[in-house]
Amino acid sequence: MKTNKLERLKAAGWEVGNTEDFLQLSDEEAKLVALKLSLVNAVKKSRIKRKLSQTDLAQRMKSSQSRIAKIEAGDPSVSLDLVVRALIASGATTRDIQAAFTVQ
Amino acid sequence: MKTNKLERLKAAGWEVGNTEDFLQLSDEEAKLVALKLSLVNAVKKSRIKRKLSQTDLAQRMKSSQSRIAKIEAGDPSVSLDLVVRALIASGATTRDIQAAFTVQ
DNA sequence: TCAGTCTATGTCGGAACTGACATATTCGCA
DNA sequence: TGCGAATATGTCAGTTCCGACATAGACTGA
Numbered sequence: 001m002k003t004n005k006l007e008r009l010k011a012a013g014w015e016v017g018n019t020e021d022f023l024q025l026s027d028e029e030a031k032l033v034a035l036k037l038s039l040v041n042a043v044k045k046s047r048i049k050r051k052l053s054q055t056d057l058a059q060r061m062k063s064s065q066s067r068i069a070k071i072e073a074g075d076p077s078v079s080l081d082l083v084v085r086a087l088i089a090s091g092a093t094t095r096d097i098q099a100a101f102t103v104q
Numbered sequence: 105m106k107t108n109k110l111e112r113l114k115a116a117g118w119e120v121g122n123t124e125d126f127l128q129l130s131d132e133e134a135k136l137v138a139l140k141l142s143l144v145n146a147v148k149k150s151r152i153k154r155k156l157s158q159t160d161l162a163q164r165m166k167s168s169q170s171r172i173a174k175i176e177a178g179d180p181s182v183s184l185d186l187v188v189r190a191l192i193a194s195g196a197t198t199r200d201i202q203a204a205f206t207v208q
Numbered sequence: 209t210c211a212g213t214c215t216a217t218g219t220c221g222g223a224a225c226t227g228a229c230a231t232a233t234t235c236g237c238a
Numbered sequence: 239t240g241c242g243a244a245t246a247t248g249t250c251a252g253t254t255c256c257g258a259c260a261t262a263g264a265c266t267g268a
Contacts, residue, residue, distance in 0.1 A: 028165070028189070028192045028193050031192050031198070032188065032189060032192060035188065035201075053243080053244060053245085054244070054245060054246095055243095055244080055245095058227095061132070062227085063226080063227065063228095064226090064227050064228055064229085065244085065245075065246095066227085066228080066229080066230095066245090066246080066247080066248090067226075067227065067228090068245090069244095069245055069246050069247080070246085070247085072245090072246095073245095073246075073247090075247095077224080077225060077226085078225080078226095079183060079184075079185050079224080079225060079226090079255095080183075080184050080185040080188060081183050081184040081185055081225090082225080082226080084136065084139065084184055085132070085136060088132045088135050088136060089132050094135070094206075097139075097205060098202060098205045098206055101201060101202045101205045102198075102202055157213080157214060157215085158214070158215065158216095159213095159214080159215095162257095166257085167256085167257065167258095168256090168257050168258055168259085169214085169215075169216095170215090170216080170217075170218090170257085170258080170259080170260095171256075171257065171258090172215090173215055173216055173217080174216085174217085176215090176216095177215095177216075177217090179217095181254080181255060181256085182255080182256095183225095183254085183255060183256090185255090186255080186256080
């Protein structure tokens with residue numbers, strides 16, 4: 001999956017703004033990554049807000065602690081599906097979710 | 105994937121409202137399905153609006169016509185990832201996308 | 209009617225994603 | 239400091255999802 005390029009770089013400490021044109025990511029790819037990033041942040045925020053540990057959240061959504069850690073780290077092996085699932089399971093309201101989808 | 109239950113039923117002509125408690129889908133599952141459904145509709149709407157054929161859209165996102173058809177049909181084999189990707193590729197604005205995430 | 213375009217459906221091999229596990233690291237706090 | 243809880247990282251086998259292809263059906267205008 002092409003999107004992973006950016007995520008890998010980000011993980012290596014790059015800033016998103018710079019790398020976009022450097023890698024010549026298409027607008028579509030950039031949008032998708034931004035969206036995911038926004039959701040990822042929302043997951044962590046929502047989880048913390050509800051005072052859930054990663055293990056707690058994992059149980060709620062029948063996943064594992066390591067997967068939650070990867071979600072929050074923006075790991076390339078994590079799909080949008082799973083991020084959204086985590087967001088929902090973390091108790092985020094519909095409003096929260098919608099807000100997370102606000103990318104400009 | 106558990107979510108498919110509902111999608112299969114829906115495809116068979118069921119109404120979502122009824123089946124939810126019948127199948128005892130958790131709130132989380134229901135939310136996810138509703139979200140996907142909303143996005144799926146947005147894809148078709150956006151594609152038509154821009155007068156793109158399924159083949160056109162497929163080329164834009166380097167997928168295939170049959171995949172687009174499946175996306176729009178809410179096929180169980182289609183992930184949220186792909187739906188969102190299609191939505192973006194169809195030219196939907198950020199505002200459109202956000203609107204599609206408005207589920208209550 | 210029929211040719212051309214569009215959409216739907218089924219299938220398949222390969223790619224991507226998953227939960228689970230092991231283990232390392234970080235983080236309070238007594 | 240050191241201990242327990244929380245989080246991070248790596249790996250892997252099983253599952254899901256993917257594009258591609260074949261083909262069927264639907265729709266439109268001539």
